[in-house]
Amino acid sequence: MRQSKYKIDKRVILYLLLLAAALLFPMAANRRVLNIAIITLMYVTLGESWNLLSGMSGLFSIAHALFFGLGVYGMTITTNRLGMGLFAGVVMGLVVNTLMALLVGVIASKLSGLYFTMALIGLHQTVYSLSIQLIDLTGGSMGISMPREYLFSKTQQYYMVLTLAVASMLFYVFIRRSRIGTNFVALKENPDLARALGSNIGNWRILATVFSALMASLAGSFYALYLMSNNTEVFNASISLKIIMVVIVGGMGYVWGPVLGSSMIVLDELVRGMMPSRFAPFSVVIYAGVLIIMALLKPAGIISFFQRDEKKTPAKKERATT
Amino acid sequence: MFFKLENSTIAFGGLVANKNVTAEVEKGQIVGLIGPNGAGKSTMFKSISGFNKIDSGTIRFKDRDITKLGPVEVCRAGIACTFQKAQSFAGMTLEESVLVGAYLRRKRKKDALPFAHEMIRFVGLEGKEQVKIPRLNMFERKKAELAAALATEPEMLLLDELFAGLVPTEVEMMLELVKKVNGELGIALFIVEHVLRVIMSLCEKVYVLEYGEIIASGSPQVISSDERVIKAYLGEDYDVADDQ
Numbered sequence: 001m002r003q004s005k006y007k008i009d010k011r012v013i014l015y016l017l018l019l020a021a022a023l024l025f026p027m028a029a030n031r032r033v034l035n036i037a038i039i040t041l042m043y044v045t046l047g048e049s050w051n052l053l054s055g056m057s058g059l060f061s062i063a064h065a066l067f068f069g070l071g072v073y074g075m076t077i078t079t080n081r082l083g084m085g086l087f088a089g090v091v092m093g094l095v096v097n098t099l100m101a102l103l104v105g106v107i108a109s110k111l112s113g114l115y116f117t118m119a120l121i122g123l124h125q126t127v128y129s130l131s132i133q134l135i136d137l138t139g140g141s142m143g144i145s146m147p148r149e150y151l152f153s154k155t156q157q158y159y160m161v162l163t164l165a166v167a168s169m170l171f172y173v174f175i176r177r178s179r180i181g182t183n184f185v186a187l188k189e190n191p192d193l194a195r196a197l198g199s200n201i202g203n204w205r206i207l208a209t210v211f212s213a214l215m216a217s218l219a220g221s222f223y224a225l226y227l228m229s230n231n232t233e234v235f236n237a238s239i240s241l242k243i244i245m246v247v248i249v250g251g252m253g254y255v256w257g258p259v260l261g262s263s264m265i266v267l268d269e270l271v272r273g274m275m276p277s278r279f280a281p282f283s284v285v286i287y288a289g290v291l292i293i294m295a296l297l298k299p300a301g302i303i304s305f306f307q308r309d310e311k312k313t314p315a316k317k318e319r320a321t322t
Numbered sequence: 323m324f325f326k327l328e329n330s331t332i333a334f335g336g337l338v339a340n341k342n343v344t345a346e347v348e349k350g351q352i353v354g355l356i357g358p359n360g361a362g363k364s365t366m367f368k369s370i371s372g373f374n375k376i377d378s379g380t381i382r383f384k385d386r387d388i389t390k391l392g393p394v395e396v397c398r399a400g401i402a403c404t405f406q407k408a409q410s411f412a413g414m415t416l417e418e419s420v421l422v423g424a425y426l427r428r429k430r431k432k433d434a435l436p437f438a439h440e441m442i443r444f445v446g447l448e449g450k451e452q453v454k455i456p457r458l459n460m461f462e463r464k465k466a467e468l469a470a471a472l473a474t475e476p477e478m479l480l481l482d483e484l485f486a487g488l489v490p491t492e493v494e495m496m497l498e499l500v501k502k503v504n505g506e507l508g509i510a511l512f513i514v515e516h517v518l519r520v521i522m523s524l525c526e527k528v529y530v531l532e533y534g535e536i537i538a539s540g541s542p543q544v545i546s547s548d549e550r551v552i553k554a555y556l557g558e559d560y561d562v563a564d565d566q
Binding site for chain 1: 371373392393394397398402403405409410411412413414418419421422423425426429430431434467470471473474
């Protein structure tokens with residue numbers, strides 16, 4: 001017990017050093033690097049959101065851009081069309097996302113696996129179509145922009161998204177260690193056993209969806225501030241794919257998974273910066289390739305490089321005792 | 323009446339798995355259920371625990387009709403179960419998997435965690451709290467599943483072949499544990515078992531199921547001398563004296 005306490009202390013020091021580095025980062029970075037950092041941290045937030053739903057609770061969300069996009073549109077529509085402030089915009093995103101998550105969650109509590117995925121894709125396509133069709137509200141494919149008074153400097157944006165990313169990580173850890181997280185993991189690992197032990201998995205599925213959607217919504221609200229506008233691209237499947245990739249490549253079900261996996265976003269931004277713009281769509285092929293390679297070589301994600309090999313050590317001990 | 327399953331009938335397509343099955347368990351009693359493979363024992367347990375919906379009949383528990391309840395409500399009402407094929411949460415530590423059960427009646431972690439530890443000690447797995455479930459052996463996993471079920475604080479426990487796959491020394495240890503569950507915690511047990519030693523040494527009353535119907539019930543001695551039971555299940559040359 002004493003030893004493990006010492007280990008935790010070492011970890012805390014490491015976390016504080018990382019946080020200090022993240023806080024000081026804007027001083028050392030130029031505008032382009034800062035932009036990449038902002039997008040990366042946004043994907044950390046989105047990754048934690050997806051991780052909570054899919055990594056912790058086992059509901060494979062294939063259209064997570066739905067929640068993200070609603071956050072973006074909630075922000076832009078509230079500030080531009082309704083003329084209300086930033087805070088109202090964030091709340092609007094959260095409210096709309098709660099309603100959407102309740103709908104998705106209720107579907108998830110009745111259907112699972114493939115049917116859940118199909119229902120989610122259906123909802124995603126519906127919202128995407130509406131975002132194009134309801135021109136008066138959403139600005140259609142042209143989008144609408146945010147009032148200029150809400151333009152923040154890159155450094156300010158960086159600190160906003162850093163706060164968001166750290167908060168989402170803390171939230172993930174808090175949930176994982178609580179009664180809620182135990183029930184989430186139980187419903188992922190073995191729904192029948194969970195039910196036999198009195199865990200109402202339908203309700204937990206709804207709660208997981210709501211939590212996840214709220215996190216994605218905040219990331220969306222931030223992205224609206226970053227872009228200073230909306231456009232239908234935020235519902236793009238490539239965003240959903242990137243979110244999934246960040247978590248799977250990093251390590252599903254671990255709080256540090258999305259952080260490690262977000263290195264893919266850095267890589268992606270760098271590669272796209274170097275490639276001629278007409279090859280940009282090609283990046284999707286790269287994500288798919290990376291996903292396949294990781295699934296084959298390191299299915300547990302980058303995080304498995306950092307873990308002690310659980311399989312080897314105890315087996316040796318067992319052999320020694322027998 | 324503590325627990326009564328009455329005239330339960332359940333059919334899967336054309337196959338009638340349970341036909342007018344009636345069984346009773348008294349408070350704190352140990353009752354056995356035996357029968358050849360495919361007789362409908364697990365089906366019967368699953369209807370009690372709420373995983374199967376019975377086509378007709380009633381299930382009453384502590385003066386309450388629980389016929390239509392799902393697994394979650396049945397567990398809340400006070401009937402827990404273990405599965406025929408040992409079930410577990412693969413990604414969890416022993417401690418957390420028992421916590422799942424403990425959280426049923428204790429919403430706060432500071433209440434649930436000590437109780438989970440108590441149940442882990444009760445089944446004799448202390449010191450393994452932080453071990454991941456897949457790293458436990460079969461015997462330990464069965465005890466872990468039992469600990470999680472006990473953590474829901476049931477008044478009746480359905481044990482579906484808890485002893486299957488254990489070596490003789492483990493059967494003895496599990497037998498002691500099950501007696502302790504009944505004796506110290508006062509939990510009524512309803513047991514499906516193929517290991518006859520277990521049934522004969524534990525149960526006050528035994529039901530025999532064949533082709534979905536109860537063909538006999540009574541004390542182990544009565545059962546093992548019943549002609550139909552001997553033909554259906556025990557084999558022609560079984561002598562109850564060997565197992566006493």
